[in-house]
Amino acid sequence: MDLLNDLKKGKRGAIAKAITIVENDQTEAKKLLRKIFKDSGNSAIIGITGPAGAGKSSLINKTVIAMRKLGTKPAVLAVDPTSHVTGGAILGDRVRMSESTDSGTYIRSIASRGATGAVSRSLRNSIRVLEYAGFNPIIIESVGAGQTEVEISNIADITVVVFNPNTGDSIQTIKAGLTEIGDIYLVNKSDLSGTNQLFDAVRDFIGDSDRNPIILKTSVKKNSGITVFAKTLKDMMKSKKKFKDAKNKERLEAELKDIVLNNIKEKIDDMLISDKTFSKYLKKLQSKDIDPFQAGDKITKSLLK
Incomplete structure (x- = not known):
């Protein structure tokens, strides 16, 4: 099967084809997964989530470039709200990430299709395709909408929650369920006024919890904090590696059920x-x-x- 050889070499066309199979053709997907399953489960999965408009796509674009400089080989899966007309994914994210694509990162939008469970399935298997193709870490971006966040934090080894000072009702945003899932909290668009209040609010609400998450400021516009964020992710990939086996076992049990x-x-x-x-x-x-x-x-x- 040429597809497998090309996939192993990380060829873009093969990756795109394999992910399309995983999303749309259950019979073929099963055959493909049978062949790649043994070689999956080794990459760090980073979930990046937060309210719409927090600036996640532009942030990921810059972070991916910084992570490549640190010697990693990232890929991005953007879980988009489904375009109701075609059932495909809306490609806004892809447009905002063109810079990192040019530098050799693989970026793909996945339609969330509105169904819980469906996200998990096509996501889990798309991740396996990217692992087989040699990417590590795999970054999953999702729009901040309730149930998908929880699903993604179940799949991710590292969860990053992005806020921005513009949301106005910052404290309310923070209370709304995103407080339990983050390993890193980012106050993005930190060139805007209100950044320090939001940063303090996040620190007071979330920083004191037992999980002791990391809280950072980033600004894509001023290109500040991005390198620190990328380094933090790389360090965390290393420190989380020791929990990877146990986490994979839990995930496989959930998947089997x-x-x-x-x-x-x-x-x-x-x-x-x-x-x-x-x-x-x-x-x-x-x-x-x-x-x-x-x-x-x-x-x-x-x-x-």
């Missing part, structure tokens, strides 16, 4: 379509001869025979 539950769900969906008992009790329910729980229990019993 996902797959089994998903398989069972698909099977049951198929069975219900053709199941006579289901249609029998559905009719009884619709004519109110039976309540939903009774109907559900009867159908479940007949399926599990």
Whole structure:
């Protein structure tokens, strides 16, 4: 399979093709993963998240260049809110990251397709493709929207939360669930007024927690703090390496449960379509001869025979 050889060499066309397979073609994806799985699981995964408008894309663009100078080989997966028209990913991020792409970094947008679990699946397997192609670290950028953050912090070895002074309701933003997941908190766009208040607020709210996260300021405009951030990431990649095995075992357990539950769900969906008992009790329910729980229990019993 030429695709595998080209993938191993890190050829862009092969990587793009492999990730497209992973996203869109389950049968082919399974064949591909069978071949690359053994060589995956060794790269550091860095999740970068935070409210929309925090300046994540431009920040990642600069950080990736700084990380390359430190001798690492980063790739970026941007999880985009799905474009409702095409079902593909909106490519705004790609435009803002053109500089780092030119320097040899691989950047790809993944559509989040609105489904929890679906993000995890295409993300996990896209990460494996990039690991096989020799990238380390793999940076995942996600727009700050609730559930995806939690999923990404489950996949990432290092989670970075980005804030900016412009959000105005800075303290509220900080309280909203992002406080538990970060290893590093960045106050980005630190050339703006309000930076010091936000920095202090982050430090007071989050810095004192048991996890003792690192809090930094960065400004893409002034090109300040980026090198320090890149070095911090590189050091953290090293220090987190010792937890990698245990974390991988946990993740594989979660993934296996996902797959089994998903398989069972698909099977049951198929069975219900053709199941006579289901249609029998559905009719009884619709004519109110039976309540939903009774109907559900009867159908479940007949399926599990």
